[in-house]
Amino acid sequence: MIPATTSARLKKRRTRHLRERVIEGVLFLAASISVFTTVAIVYILVKESVVFFQQVPLKDFLFDTQWTPLFDDAHFGIVVLLSGTVVSSVVALCVAIPLGTIIAIYLSEFAPFALRELAKPFLELLGGVPTIIYGYFALIFVTPLLQKIYPDLPGFNLLSAGLVMGIMIIPYVSSLSEDAMRAVPMSLREGSYAMGATRLQTALKVVMPAATSGIASAYILGISRAVGETMILAVAAGMQPNLTWNPLEPAATVTTYIVQVALGDLPHGSIGYQTIFVAGLSLMLMTLMLNIVGHILRKKYREAY
Amino acid sequence: METTANAEQLVAKAQAQNLSFYYSDYQALKSINMTVHEKKVTALIGPSGCGKSTLLRCFNRMHDLYPGNRYEGGIRLHPDNTDLLSPDVDPIEVRMRISMVFQKPNPFPKSIYENVAYGLRVRGVNKRVILDEKVEEALRDAALWDEVKERLDDLASNLSGGQQQRLCIARALATEPEMILFDEPTSALDPIATANIEELISELKEKVTILIVTHNMQQAARVSDFTAYMYLGELVEFGATDQIFIKPQKKETEDYITGRFG
Ligand SMILES: Nc1ncnc2c1ncn2[C@@H]1O[C@H](COP(=O)(O)OP(=O)(O)OP(=O)(O)O)[C@@H](O)[C@H]1O
Ligand SMILES: [Mg+2]
8 A cells, every 4th residue: 555645745846747747848849939930931031932943044133233123113132122231231230349349458458447347338328229219310421521521512411320320339349348358267358467578469459359259249249230220311312222332322222222122012922022021031041141250250269268 | 397497597687675566456466585496487376356467467567557456565587687567667668578378368359370470470570581480489388380381371269269369478488488377377277288288398397487376275285386375465374395295384375275165
């Protein structure tokens, strides 16, 4: 005969086990929602893009130099939109990467403790400002300022939008880079100082190389932000497709094109409607590629110290 | 062991004079007076927390790196006969002349070659021929050359712990310092690597003055000419190693050395 106490214990364990299982299930469900959403987005983008490519040859999509999907004489050269994205991103990164890196070096290696604690929330605030506000700041403040230097600058241009976008991205670059540099063990810095190095030499020759993987991630995140940014460009860069590598011109980007067309009322199934999805897919592929590069860099430099 | 240490001509390299040190309000060193002799090995021994590392790190002004640290008294550096703790003395200049090897090997995330060349580059030496020559010399002096000469461009982190520590010694040697500070350089190493480093230290004293912190009394007895016993921030006894180990003057020293305490 089994004693009553034993069976009572057994019963308790069973409920605990059940509870574990339920919690596990809930967690799994939560995790699968995000995976499912990603898969669904990719599925829709690919499915609609397939429809698009049944009508437009891939060759035209890649090599045509015009993007006029809504005209009677329709052209679908994605490079037109990509040029806007690339130029505005390059301008933004020319601001964000040097400034973000310098700020990170300063805060991590030079700033006194109190200043560092003060500066961090301010920088994070900079990243929290809604991008529409940056957009208007570019259009109403920065563009007129630039026009004082260069009077022929059009009211909408990639330069002004890119510069402001760069400012927006600074905190993403600086915050992650600073974390990476601060994670470098003190013993490495001491080793450098003990050799008679200055603070700057220590920061540039020892701390930064040791933090390469984290700094690379920060840069990749910055690039992703620039490529995906929409509002600032929609407001300040104009939205007409324009194949240009000149930041002084207005141009549409992949993102602003999507906004523009998505807001219009195109009939479902029309080729114009389909372009939203190929544009979206292109954007997705770009960010995916960046993520992969970031992953490789992190892997490569992970155990630097 | 040199029993003649006292009889030889001794030249002072550095002299701590009434040296006290404070971590903010905590006094970690209490009026230390001690002489480090040129081209001799001086060992600092004593129980954990007695201030050995703190004293060692005064000699290259390492404490300047952190806010709130304060020195009192001085350390006279010879032949200049200058107080290296004085506010007019640039700690970087001090560190250019007094190198340091740490408890845990801390090679930089660079190649073996660049690790050794680091101190030279910091001093503005960038000529490849000079660097090549000095790097080789330092690696030879650190007894590492034969093991790494084929792979100078490999990352230093690929070396074993003992090799990394010898690399750090080579790094410290490359700039031809007058004095090297060792903070328990073998505590992270196995017995063979430890023996290598000890042998190396004995050879190095031909060239440089050495101040070494060690937990290991046999090590102190093996490698040093002079020994300082510290306790609770004070220098209890200082003398020739033989004398300290064979007939210590103070009861505390004897208790520590014979293992009755610590
Ligand atoms: N950064 C610091 N801030 C405050 N107190 C410190 C600091 N570093 C060390 N101390 C204190 O100073 C005293 C001496 O420390 P020190 O590191 O010099 O000891 P040690 O003799 O080297 O010990 P060990 O053999 O364990 O390395 C200890 O009481 C320690 O707690
Ligand atoms: Mg110590």
